[in-house]
Amino acid sequence: MVPVNYYLIVAAILFALGVLGVLIRRNALIIFMSIELMLNAVNLTFVALARHLHSIDGQIFVFFIMTVAAAEVAVGLAIIISVFRLKGTIHVDEINLLRG
Amino acid sequence: MVTIFFFIFAVTALVSAVLMITYKNPVYSALFLILTFFSLAGMYFLLEAQFIAIVQIIVYAGAIMVLFLFVMMLLNLRQETRLPIGRPFQVALGSIFALILLIQLFFIVKVGLTVSKFGAFPPEKINKIGSVQVIGGELFTNYLFPFEAASILLLVGIIGAIILGRKKLPNEM
Numbered sequence: 001m002v003p004v005n006y007y008l009i010v011a012a013i014l015f016a017l018g019v020l021g022v023l024i025r026r027n028a029l030i031i032f033m034s035i036e037l038m039l040n041a042v043n044l045t046f047v048a049l050a051r052h053l054h055s056i057d058g059q060i061f062v063f064f065i066m067t068v069a070a071a072e073v074a075v076g077l078a079i080i081i082s083v084f085r086l087k088g089t090i091h092v093d094e095i096n097l098l099r100g
Numbered sequence: 101m102v103t104i105f106f107f108i109f110a111v112t113a114l115v116s117a118v119l120m121i122t123y124k125n126p127v128y129s130a131l132f133l134i135l136t137f138f139s140l141a142g143m144y145f146l147l148e149a150q151f152i153a154i155v156q157i158i159v160y161a162g163a164i165m166v167l168f169l170f171v172m173m174l175l176n177l178r179q180e181t182r183l184p185i186g187r188p189f190q191v192a193l194g195s196i197f198a199l200i201l202l203i204q205l206f207f208i209v210k211v212g213l214t215v216s217k218f219g220a221f222p223p224e225k226i227n228k229i230g231s232v233q234v235i236g237g238e239l240f241t242n243y244l245f246p247f248e249a250a251s252i253l254l255l256v257g258i259i260g261a262i263i264l265g266r267k268k269l270p271n272e273m
Contacts, residue, residue, distance in 0.1 A: 002106045005209055007143065010110045012205035014117055014136075016198045021121035023194030029126045029172060033133050036164065037117060040140055043156075047149045055219030056226065056234050059152050060243055063235065066159050067250040071257030073164050077171045078264035084175050 007048035014041035028080050028090040032073075039069050102146055109146070113139035126177060130168050137161040148223050150231045 014037060021034030043062045050058025084090050087097075113136045120132040137160045144153035226234050239247050 002103055002146065005212070006106065006110070007147070008209045009206070010113065010143075012202060012209060013114055015205065016202035017114070017117045017121060019201055020194055020198035023197060024191045025121060027126055027177075029168065029177075030121070030129050033126075033129060033168065034121060036160075037120070037133065037136065040137065040160070043152075044140055044143060047144055047147050047152055051147050051149070051223055053215060053219055054222040056221045056238055057219070059149050059231075059235055060238055062149075062152050063155065063239070064246060064250055066155060067254060070159060070164060071253050073167055074257045074261040075264065077167055078261040081171060081174065082264055090175065090177070 004048050004052040007044060011041045011044040026092050028092050031092065032076055036069065039065060106143065106146055109139040109142040126172050130165060130172065134161050134165045148227060151235050
C-alpha cells in the first residue's frame with residue numbers, strides 16, 4: 001500500500017514540470033502539451049485523494065476534466081493551425097500581431 | 101509489489117516528462133508525453149480506478165495525442181527544430197519560478213490533510229460493485245446536469261474546431 005503523499009508528490013513534480021515547460025519553451029505545440037501535462041498532474045491528485053477519502057467524486061471530476069481537455073485540444077489545435085497559416089510559424093515570439 | 105510498480109510508473113512518468121520539455125523536436129516530445137500518460141494510467145490502476153485508467157489510455161494516449169501528432173505532421177516544423185529552446189535568461193527565470201512553485205506544493209503536501217469524515221465509497225465497496233458501475237450510477241443521478249453540459253461543451257468544441265479550420269485567411273483570398 002503506497003501512502004497517498006507519494007502520489008501527491010509525483011503530481012506536484014509533474015505540475016511543476018508542466019509550468020516549467022510553459023515558461024521556457026517557445027513552440028506553441030509544446031506549450032500546449034505542457035498544459036496537458038499539468039491537467040494530468042491534477043487528475044492524479046484527484047484520483048489519489050478520492051481513494052484516500054473513500055469517495056467517488058474525484059474520479060467523476062477527472063472524467064469531466066478529460067472531457068474539457070478533449071474539447072480544449074480540438075479548438076486549441078485549430079487555432080494553432082490558423083496561426084500557422086497566417087504567420088508561417090508557431091514560434092510564440094514571432095506571433096506579435098497585437099503589438100502596436 | 102504495488103510499491104515496486106508505483107516507483108516504476110513514477111520514475112517513467114517523471115523522466116519522460118523531463119525529456120518532453122527538453123527535446124527540441126516536437127514529435128519526440130509528443131511521444132514522451134504519450135509515455136507519461138501511459139505511466140499515469142498505470143498509477144490509476146494501482147489506485148484501483150480502473151475506469152479512469154482505461155479512459156486515460158483511450159482518450160489521452162489515443163485521441164488527444166493522435167490529434168497532436170496529426171497537427172505536427174500537417175505543419176512544416178522543420179526549421180523550428182533548429183532554434184534553441186528559449187533565451188538563456190528566460191530559461192533561468194522560468195526554472196526559478198517553477199522551483200518556487202514546486203517548493204510551495206511540497207509544503208502543502210507536507211502539511212497534509214486531516215480527514216474528519218470519510219465518503220460513502222471505500223475502495224473495497226467500489227471493487228465489489230465495480231468501478232464502471234459506480235461511476236456510471238453517479239454520473240446519471242447526482243451528476244446528470246454536468247454530464248449533459250459536458251455533451252454540449254463537446255458539441256461547441258466540434259463546431260469551433262470546424263469553423264476555425266474552414267475560415268479563409270486574408271492572404272489566401
